[in-house]
Amino acid sequence: MIAELGLTALWLAAALSVLQLVAGALALRDEGGELAKLVRPAAILQGLLAGFAFLMLLYLFAVTDLSVKLVETNSHSAKPMVFKLAGAWGNHEGSMLLWITVMALAGGLIALAERRLPEKTMLATLAAQAFVGLGFYAFLLLSSNPFERLPMPALEGRGLNPLLQDIGLAFHPPTLYFGYVGLSVAFSFAVGALVTRQVNPVFARAMRPWVLGAWIFLTLGITAGSYWAYYELGWGGWWFWDPVENASLMPWLAATALLHSVGVLAARDALRTWTIMLGVVAFSMSMLGTFLVRSGILTSVHAFAVDPERGTFILFLLVLYIGGALLLFGLRAATVAEGERFRVTSREGALVINNVMLSAILGIVLLGTLYPLLTEAFDVRVSVGPPYFNPVGAIFTIPMLLVMCVGPLLRWRGDSLGRIKNSLAIVAAIMLAVLALVVVLGSYGILPVLGLSIAIGLAIASFLPLRGRNLLRVPIATWGMVVAHFGLAVALFGMASETAFSEEKLAAVPVGESAQVGPWTVTLENVEPVAGPNWTAIQGRFAARYDGGDAVILTPQARNFWAPPQETTESTLATRWNGQLYAVIGNQAPDGRWQLRLWWKPFVTFIWYGGILVALGGLLALIGRLKSDLKRRYVKSRLADRAAEVAA
Amino acid sequence: MNGQAYTTSRHSRESGNPVWRIARSLWIPAFAGMTMLAIMILVPEPLSAQQSLPPAPLAYEQLEDPAQEQAAQELMETLRCLKCQSQSIADSDAPMAGDMRHQVRSRIAAGEDPEAIRAWLVERYGDYVSYAPSVSETTWPLFAVPLLLMLVAGALIWRRLRKSA
Numbered sequence: 001m002i003a004e005l006g007l008t009a010l011w012l013a014a015a016l017s018v019l020q021l022v023a024g025a026l027a028l029r030d031e032g033g034e035l036a037k038l039v040r041p042a043a044i045l046q047g048l049l050a051g052f053a054f055l056m057l058l059y060l061f062a063v064t065d066l067s068v069k070l071v072e073t074n075s076h077s078a079k080p081m082v083f084k085l086a087g088a089w090g091n092h093e094g095s096m097l098l099w100i101t102v103m104a105l106a107g108g109l110i111a112l113a114e115r116r117l118p119e120k121t122m123l124a125t126l127a128a129q130a131f132v133g134l135g136f137y138a139f140l141l142l143s144s145n146p147f148e149r150l151p152m153p154a155l156e157g158r159g160l161n162p163l164l165q166d167i168g169l170a171f172h173p174p175t176l177y178f179g180y181v182g183l184s185v186a187f188s189f190a191v192g193a194l195v196t197r198q199v200n201p202v203f204a205r206a207m208r209p210w211v212l213g214a215w216i217f218l219t220l221g222i223t224a225g226s227y228w229a230y231y232e233l234g235w236g237g238w239w240f241w242d243p244v245e246n247a248s249l250m251p252w253l254a255a256t257a258l259l260h261s262v263g264v265l266a267a268r269d270a271l272r273t274w275t276i277m278l279g280v281v282a283f284s285m286s287m288l289g290t291f292l293v294r295s296g297i298l299t300s301v302h303a304f305a306v307d308p309e310r311g312t313f314i315l316f317l318l319v320l321y322i323g324g325a326l327l328l329f330g331l332r333a334a335t336v337a338e339g340e341r342f343r344v345t346s347r348e349g350a351l352v353i354n355n356v357m358l359s360a361i362l363g364i365v366l367l368g369t370l371y372p373l374l375t376e377a378f379d380v381r382v383s384v385g386p387p388y389f390n391p392v393g394a395i396f397t398i399p400m401l402l403v404m405c406v407g408p409l410l411r412w413r414g415d416s417l418g419r420i421k422n423s424l425a426i427v428a429a430i431m432l433a434v435l436a437l438v439v440v441l442g443s444y445g446i447l448p449v450l451g452l453s454i455a456i457g458l459a460i461a462s463f464l465p466l467r468g469r470n471l472l473r474v475p476i477a478t479w480g481m482v483v484a485h486f487g488l489a490v491a492l493f494g495m496a497s498e499t500a501f502s503e504e505k506l507a508a509v510p511v512g513e514s515a516q517v518g519p520w521t522v523t524l525e526n527v528e529p530v531a532g533p534n535w536t537a538i539q540g541r542f543a544a545r546y547d548g549g550d551a552v553i554l555t556p557q558a559r560n561f562w563a564p565p566q567e568t569t570e571s572t573l574a575t576r577w578n579g580q581l582y583a584v585i586g587n588q589a590p591d592g593r594w595q596l597r598l599w600w601k602p603f604v605t606f607i608w609y610g611g612i613l614v615a616l617g618g619l620l621a622l623i624g625r626l627k628s629d630l631k632r633r634y635v636k637s638r639l640a641d642r643a644a645e646v647a648a
Numbered sequence: 649m650n651g652q653a654y655t656t657s658r659h660s661r662e663s664g665n666p667v668w669r670i671a672r673s674l675w676i677p678a679f680a681g682m683t684m685l686a687i688m689i690l691v692p693e694p695l696s697a698q699q700s701l702p703p704a705p706l707a708y709e710q711l712e713d714p715a716q717e718q719a720a721q722e723l724m725e726t727l728r729c730l731k732c733q734s735q736s737i738a739d740s741d742a743p744m745a746g747d748m749r750h751q752v753r754s755r756i757a758a759g760e761d762p763e764a765i766r767a768w769l770v771e772r773y774g775d776y777v778s779y780a781p782s783v784s785e786t787t788w789p790l791f792a793v794p795l796l797l798m799l800v801a802g803a804l805i806w807r808r809l810r811k812s813a
Contacts, residue, residue: 242733382775382786382787384790385736388779586708
């Protein structure tokens with residue numbers, strides 16, 4: 001009954017999105033007509049119905065209704081409740097339902113709350129949102145119905161894989177989905193503005209919170225994913241240029257560019273076509289990411305070819321939306337009036353460089369990710385990995401980071417470098433000093449050395465916009481920029497430091513003996529068998545001393561799961577302010593000694609602290625912008641009241 | 649969804665293979681029997697024979713000379729573990745990755761040039777094994793496109809900024 005309710009709600013929501021699309025599109029021609037009045041309520045109701053359908057799925061998972069196929073495949077009555085609920089979106093069908101739910105709720109929210117835009121642009125935006133939504137409803141209802149019943153209820157579910165019962169895994173995918181969906185709203189705004197040619201600061205202010213919100217979620221998602229891979233895979237790597245990672249990085253790069261360009265549009269009414277273009281690109285990257293991960297094409301092009309239904313569907317949607325938007329863009333871009341002009345040395349000038357560089361980096365990541373898939377289709381297998389991405393990406397990243405030190409110091413419209421030459425001299429001197437110091441200290445790769453020097457210079461430069469200002473009166477959004485830029489410097493410092501200074505020690509050690517790695521002495525005190533609910537393990541007891549100080553006890557394990565059978569290493573970390581000791585226990589050699597894998601990674605934690613700071617900066621910016629929007633709305637309504645009074 | 653791929657990479661560790669797990673618990677009787685059998689049929693199954701050996705010595709052991717070890721490490725980080733999903737041989741517990749680490753370390757110790765070792769591995773396993781694509785008939789776009797991007801980026805910035813100045 002519950003499953004049928006959910007399915008009905010989903011069909012109704014799909015029908016409403018048809019109504020929203022048709023009414024919106026027709027109302028564009030006849031603005032004041034009756035049809036236009038239908039669009040907003042349709043969007044709101046559609047959001048509620050999709051939300052209701054998702055709640056029904058959550059309920060089915062909560063009570064483990066084993067007559068539903070999805071529950072039977074992915075859940076088990078003995079699972080803890082939080083993992084039962086997370087199981088609702090930890091699979092293909094459920095995650096697509098989550099996607100469409102968030103998207104419909106976002107559509108409902110803009111229908112409810114967005115009153116600044118001209119009504120015509122709003123109609124076009126909601127119609128575009130319905131058009132995108134419709135594709136996903138079709139996908140869900142025709143090829144991935146989450147509410148499908150089994151002919152006979154099962155006795156027990158099949159989803160008790162302990163490895164998937166990880167709190168990080170439960171909340172990582174939705175985080176990225178929120179980001180993707182936020183970009184879909186930005187996309188709809190861009191299409192709406194293209195249709196009515198109303199690309200202006202009002203439009204930018206309406207779009208910006210969605211871009212910011214999406215960007216915050218993507219930043220958090222990538223940061224969390226990186227840390228998860230770091231502690232879980234047992235070898236201390238934090239970024240692999242894996243296609244799945246790239247699939248989340250590409251929307252982030254596009255959203256970062258969009259964020260900066262939408263800021264220029266809001267503040268200065270410049271970069272109009274750029275902003276629209278980036279809005280289209282950012283959502284394209286989200287769709288591409290979804291396609292890459294959901295279609296199975298990453299495991300193998302040939303695996304995709306065996307069961308191509310779902311992949312083909314998403315590919316079709318991708319081509320339809322992106323092709324359609326690009327076509328509209330091509331037809332309309334030339335007719336969007338040119339924005340305000342500015343000089344080379346101006347805030348806008350720096351942001352143009354930021355946009356171009358980010359787009360180029362995006363191009364490199366896209367190429368490096370898709371190229372192996374492309375050649376594999378012709379049975380030529382090549383690998384593109386860190387030795388390609390790092391140096392080629394750096395060609396564009398380094399100039400971008402340097403401009404990032406200068407840009408926030410420049411004034412809008414036109415400025416001279418002479419005015420800020422003192423600040424520039426300080427930053428340049430610091431960078432050169434760090435560069436010289438690191439080169440004297442030892443021989444490290446070019447990229448980490450440059451990374452360290454730029455990171456420290458950027459960390460200082462990021463605070464310079466506050467110089468000479470009353471800190472209490474600096475707008476929250478400006479604090480957001482400062483924190484986010486500083487966060488990027490912190491993350492960069494962590495990456496460069498880890499790459500340059502990491503020390504590795506692989507040692508075969510008998511019980512009672514020690515191994516050295518960097519400033520750490522690690523003693524293997526004992527090794528004992530331990531057991532969990534569905535695994536057995538050998539557990540090492542390590543006493544780790546930093547520089548002869550107090551011992552920190554670490555207990556890494558090598559686990560054997562028996563259902564399904566697999567081996568995992570549970571690494572342990574000793575975290576200090578200046579880095580982490582990463583310890584893993586391996587196998588026993590025939591002579592009785594144990595394999596220890598130890599790494600000392602100076603400042604590695606800064607990578608993720610930096611990521612969190614970047615997201616926090618985004619949050620501050622979002623709060624600041626929303627606050628000033630509310631203020632603006634309040635002032636406007638006061639003015640309207642006063643005008644009414646005067647008229648009376 | 650990132651998690652999915654990582655989980656797959658965990659699944660791919662060969663030691664999880666149930667056949668191997670049973671074989672290991674019955675190691676001594678099985679070894680005797682298998683040896684007899686192998687001698688009798690004269691065709692021992694190469695893969696399982698390889699797996700029941702302990703890992704090659706240099707799979708989990710560093711070279712004495714820090715400079716050599718660093719050269720080996722740098723090379724290993726750019727070689728793909730063929731049995732995993734998107735991991736280098738420096739990041740994997742798969743037996744095959746261990747064997748390849750042993751190969752790399754022992755060849756570096758013997759004084760071979762890292763690029764020569766890469767070439768040898770590429771000859772053996774194909775271009776797929778190297779994460780560092782070299783310019784060839786099939787890979788030239790990987791290098792041409794960044795050059796093109798540089799030109800386009802330069803042109804865009806120049807045009808945009810000149811026009812608006």
